[in-house]
Amino acid sequence: MVPIKSSEITSEHIYVARRGFIKAMGFTAAGAFLAACAPKSSPDPIDGPTPVAQGGMDELGDPLNSFDAITNYNNYYEFSLDKTAVARASRDFQISPWTVEVGGMVRNPGVYDIDDLRTKFAQQERIYRLRCVEGWSMVIPWMGFPLKELLAQVEPTSDAKYVRFETVYRPEEMPGQGSGFYSWPYVEGLRIDEAMNDLTLLATGLYGRELLPQSGAPIRLVVPWKYGFKSIKSIVRIDLVDEMPVSLWMDAAPNEYGFYANVNPDVPHPRWSQSSERRIGETGRRDTLPFNGYAEEVAYLYEGMDLRVNY
Amino acid sequence: MSKRWGNLLLIGTHIAGWLPLIIMIVAWSTGNLTFNPVQAATIRSGRTAIIFLVLSLAITPINTLFGLRQFIPIRRWLGLYAFLYAAVHVSIFTGVDYGFDLALLREAILEKPYAFVGAATFLILLPLALTSTKGWMRRLKKNWKRLHRLAYLAGPLATIHYAWAQKADIRIPIAVGILILLLLGLRIGPVRAWASQVRYLPRTLRNLFISHNSGRVDLSVR
Numbered sequence: 001m002v003p004i005k006s007s008e009i010t011s012e013h014i015y016v017a018r019r020g021f022i023k024a025m026g027f028t029a030a031g032a033f034l035a036a037c038a039p040k041s042s043p044d045p046i047d048g049p050t051p052v053a054q055g056g057m058d059e060l061g062d063p064l065n066s067f068d069a070i071t072n073y074n075n076y077y078e079f080s081l082d083k084t085a086v087a088r089a090s091r092d093f094q095i096s097p098w099t100v101e102v103g104g105m106v107r108n109p110g111v112y113d114i115d116d117l118r119t120k121f122a123q124q125e126r127i128y129r130l131r132c133v134e135g136w137s138m139v140i141p142w143m144g145f146p147l148k149e150l151l152a153q154v155e156p157t158s159d160a161k162y163v164r165f166e167t168v169y170r171p172e173e174m175p176g177q178g179s180g181f182y183s184w185p186y187v188e189g190l191r192i193d194e195a196m197n198d199l200t201l202l203a204t205g206l207y208g209r210e211l212l213p214q215s216g217a218p219i220r221l222v223v224p225w226k227y228g229f230k231s232i233k234s235i236v237r238i239d240l241v242d243e244m245p246v247s248l249w250m251d252a253a254p255n256e257y258g259f260y261a262n263v264n265p266d267v268p269h270p271r272w273s274q275s276s277e278r279r280i281g282e283t284g285r286r287d288t289l290p291f292n293g294y295a296e297e298v299a300y301l302y303e304g305m306d307l308r309v310n311y
Numbered sequence: 312m313s314k315r316w317g318n319l320l321l322i323g324t325h326i327a328g329w330l331p332l333i334i335m336i337v338a339w340s341t342g343n344l345t346f347n348p349v350q351a352a353t354i355r356s357g358r359t360a361i362i363f364l365v366l367s368l369a370i371t372p373i374n375t376l377f378g379l380r381q382f383i384p385i386r387r388w389l390g391l392y393a394f395l396y397a398a399v400h401v402s403i404f405t406g407v408d409y410g411f412d413l414a415l416l417r418e419a420i421l422e423k424p425y426a427f428v429g430a431a432t433f434l435i436l437l438p439l440a441l442t443s444t445k446g447w448m449r450r451l452k453k454n455w456k457r458l459h460r461l462a463y464l465a466g467p468l469a470t471i472h473y474a475w476a477q478k479a480d481i482r483i484p485i486a487v488g489i490l491i492l493l494l495l496g497l498r499i500g501p502v503r504a505w506a507s508q509v510r511y512l513p514r515t516l517r518n519l520f521i522s523h524n525s526g527r528v529d530l531s532v533r
Contacts, residue, residue: 065346073346081480084345134478136347181480252479271425271475273418280346284410 051207053141058127060293062279065138067207069280071214075132076233078167078174078186079214090213093173095234098218104239105160108153114218118204121145125208126201128224130231131263131292137277142222143205148196150238156192160240163195164188165221168236182252188232189245189259190223191301199224199297202235225294227261258311262302263292267311317381324385328392331359332399353403357429357476360396361469363389365490368466372497375506387443390462394440397469401433425475432468435461463498466491 051067058064072087079089100117103109112120123143131137151163167186171177177184194200201222204211211217216233223230229249249257256270265275265288276285291298302310335355338344345351367389370382404426409416420426439459441447448455470491474484497506 069346083347084351134350136350179480181482249479256479268423272423275418276415278347278349278408283349283407285408285412285415 051209053127053207054125055127055141058129058139060129062129062139064127064141065280070138070140070206071212073280074214075134075228076176076214076216077179077182078176078184078234080176087212087214089175093213093217093234095211095213095217098236100219100235100238102150102154102238104164104241105157106240107155107157110154112150114204117145117150117202117219121149121202123204126199126203126222128199128201128222129292130222130224130228131277131288133227133229133257133261133269133274135272135274135277136280137292138280141207142201142203143208144201144203144219144222146198147200147202147221148198150202151195151240154240156240159242161192161242162240162244163190163192164237164239164241164245165190165232165235166237166239167232168234182248184248186232186248187245187251188221188230188247189241190230191244192240193301194223194298197298197301199294225263225291225298227263229257230261260302260307260310262298262307262311263288264290264307264311266290267308317384320381320385321388324388324392328363328388328395331355331396349403349408353400353408356396356400356403357473360393360400361473361487363393363396364462364466364469365487365494367393368462368491368494372494372506375497375503376509378507391440391443394436397433397436401430404429425472428468428475429472432465432472435465435468439465463495466495 053064056064073083074086075083076086076090079086079093096114098114100112100114101110102112123145125141125143127139127141129137130140147163165188168174169177169185171184190200201224202219203216203222204219206215211220213234216231219235220233221231221235230247244259247257247259249261250259263274268274274288277288278285289295335344335352339348339352342348367386370386370389373379373382405411405416409419420430439462442451442455442458451458467488470484470488473487474481477484496502
């Protein structure tokens, strides 16, 4: 092998400067690209403000999961079945402009711009546990506002018994929606009293920042006492209806995923136990709590119901 | 196929056998095995075990179809690597994930079909791995072959376990299951007899594996 002459080796200050230049070129190009197709600034994973949460733990004293863990390990089947691939696959997802149409059995139907929703309803931080039906969990500092505030605006009629939510349908941007196995777009639903519960949140951010695409930007539901799949992402439609909506998961496997999907250690998934879970960041397992630890706030909603039947 | 190619095949098998484990250990120890490394390692080792199980079941049909007996020496190793990854899979599940918590494990294994079938698959693979040596082959004589036919049961059971562990979409496990059934079907007497005739058709494909120097097939099996 011919030894490389020391004069041929790029000195450190030059290659650092060169890297800086290349990086700057990249950012300029990316900036131009974003400016071209996104009139309103979208949160940038690189340049965004430092993720900061006001609280440091949930009410049970468990620490928050990191911003990195929350935004790089999650399910979003519209983008990828691989929890670690969602962030990358959703990078170019267009979240602006965005409107949410609220209608059905309401007195004041309306189309809400995402920016109006952010200003009209005071954004607050809510630190919630998220328990995935797969058996893992996180503690997440969401930003958002209670769904009941939006419902109060649109005034459901007395016929409205359920709330039906729908995710955007954009197969060209969401490769998973090309899969014929599921009936897209994603649909979820809540009983109206569940929707009116103070815990039920419409989230627009987490860790003090606007949501990134992988987390369900720009607006998603968070129902902390139910399995994660109930917390539908990237919502474009909310309808008040009189019949129980059929969710995407109910449609895919009705005997395994029910309408209620309350976190319940005593009601196993037909194929696996739900009695324990792994908190992301921990190695062992911890007991799963009834209603994910929110029994005091929500157990009354299900009094007299057989939760084995209404899973 | 010359002896050199046979050795290369064997070396390749061993590299392919250890590489997934090494990659996984490096990824885990450097914090690059997702934010849920326990689950990732469980899924990965299980999937790798199934891949080796399928490959080990494919060797005999490959011989039947193409007359490629040269692959037979690696069959045992493919089976042993399937067992290795099944053992890693089971160790992570019981030791790391459930911390040897017997009450939780009992619930997970006895009450839930997918873990039960998984445990059954492992209990089938265990004696096969233990008796894989030439010494055991001699000691068990005819019974060795009978015992090792349990691999035909392990394949479908592993696939059922794999399918049951999915959230809803089981297209990949179904594809694996069909492949395994095909491989098992090619072992049934009449099917095998018919398939062994087929080997003379794709001569060109077969020629690819024949040593270019001698032009004849090396049928020696160690």
